[in-house]
Amino acid sequence: MGGAVAIVTAANDHRIKAVAVWDTPGNYKRNLRALRSLRGNIFMRIYIWLQRSRYRGKNILDQMKNLSHLDPMDHVKEISPRPLLIIHRKNDFIVPVDHAHEIYEQAEEPKKLVVSEGWMHYDKDPFFSSAERENGAIRITLDWLKGILKTSAATF
DSSP: OHHHHHHHHHHHOTTOOOEEEESOOSOHHHHHHHHHHTTTSHHHHHHHHHHHHHTTTOOHHHHHHHTTTOOGGGTGGGGTTSOEEEEEETTOSSSOTHHHHHHHHHSOSSEEEEEESOOOOSTTSHHHHOSSOTTSHHHHHHHHHHHHHHHOOOOO
């Protein structure tokens, strides 16, 4: 849920020079409705169980309900002219990839969207957990940040 917080924070704090988000919901209310419809799905049931054990009884649905007033789509335009990187997995079953496309469409330049393979929405997915992977989220983000440093006068 850090991506939504990053978007809203950057919209309100211009000390932030660039924003990179991974698998971020554009609209929590809509995402919550979609997740509730998946409750019977075996993968969703396992995921909710894992989240409850990991977060002291709270699960992803509880967390999204608490954040349903927060809508990154209301704030993403305010990030420009600072760069925005959106990375999302094509088959993420917790936050569908259409959220990334909607955030990208709503955002103003400069912006970049990277849609990768993968479906798991947690930090153990090798796409997100390895800085050595050339096509992994960490490497893509680091290379993007290096490119910003080379092409702009922004100081981080």
